[in-house]
Amino acid sequence: MTAPLPYDDETLMHLFREGEGEAFTQVYQHFNKRVFFFVRQYLSSITEAQDITSECFFKLWEKKSEFPSLDAVGAFLHVAARNQCFNYLRHKQMAKEKEPELLGLLNTSEDSPFSLEDLRIQLLDLIAGEVDKLPAKMKEIFMLSYQEGLKPAEIAQRLGLQVQTVKNQRLNAVRLIKTALADHPLLFAVLLLLEYETAFWG
Incomplete structure (x- = not known):
């Protein structure tokens, strides 16, 4: 199981919105594996999956002031990861017979994150x-x-x-x-x- 966060959710999100580095670290540790394994369902390259995972957290940090709750962070990361995978599959070279299937999976991915x-x-x-x-x-x-x-x-x-x-x-x-x-x-x-x-x- 994921290790419990050291802050309660309310305190964590307050510090996160304020740009406190330790709060971001805790959010990152809480969601990093979830995002990575989600991305790995669709990308064969571990390096590309790591890059997309990092990009999702970069986008999260850019919008840090907008998140009212930890659940909202999870939902954002889920959508960001799905969109990044979609863009990757559209614009990178990959086996053509796999592309429609994977794009379809991304388009129909369930709303419950991770x-x-x-x-x-x-x-x-x-x-x-x-x-x-x-x-x-x-x-x-x-x-x-x-x-x-x-x-x-x-x-x-x-x-x-x-x-x-x-x-x-x-x-x-x-x-x-x-x-x-x-x-x-x-x-x-x-x-x-x-x-x-x-x-x-x-």
């Missing part, structure tokens, strides 16, 4: 605890795949291993984490979906 992203954050928190329990080499392979987005061949080259060894170790890590999530059926279902995303499995 619902799936909240589940992803919960999932990451649980995964982090389980990853620490993995054998050292398996943990290293998993983190290179998840944290850095490296593909098996890239991991194999970096670690001096066979590609198949990397694939086997990564698969074993996923299986162990699945077992650990057996008591969390909703998060387990999200994990099944995320297995196919390069953000996690390269």
Whole structure:
């Protein structure tokens, strides 16, 4: 789960509207993962996703005096992220057969901000605890795949291993984490979906 904010919402938003840096930091920490994971649904490039996430918070800071509540900040970031993705997909080169599908998803995205992203954050928190329990080499392979987005061949080259060894170790890590999530059926279902995303499995 996302760590609780040190200020109550009213105090936080007052300081945020006044341009207090620590308040912005707390708002950023509260929403950053949500925005990033939302953007990653539509962009294959981690770097581009990070850039768009940063741009959303830049736009937020420019309009800081206009937000009455934390919910309003979340709603603004949701719309800003969706619009930035839409513009990216319209103006950047990408596979033509995917573009209409992704643009359609953005146009029909639900109004409730970051619902799936909240589940992803919960999932990451649980995964982090389980990853620490993995054998050292398996943990290293998993983190290179998840944290850095490296593909098996890239991991194999970096670690001096066979590609198949990397694939086997990564698969074993996923299986162990699945077992650990057996008591969390909703998060387990999200994990099944995320297995196919390069953000996690390269």
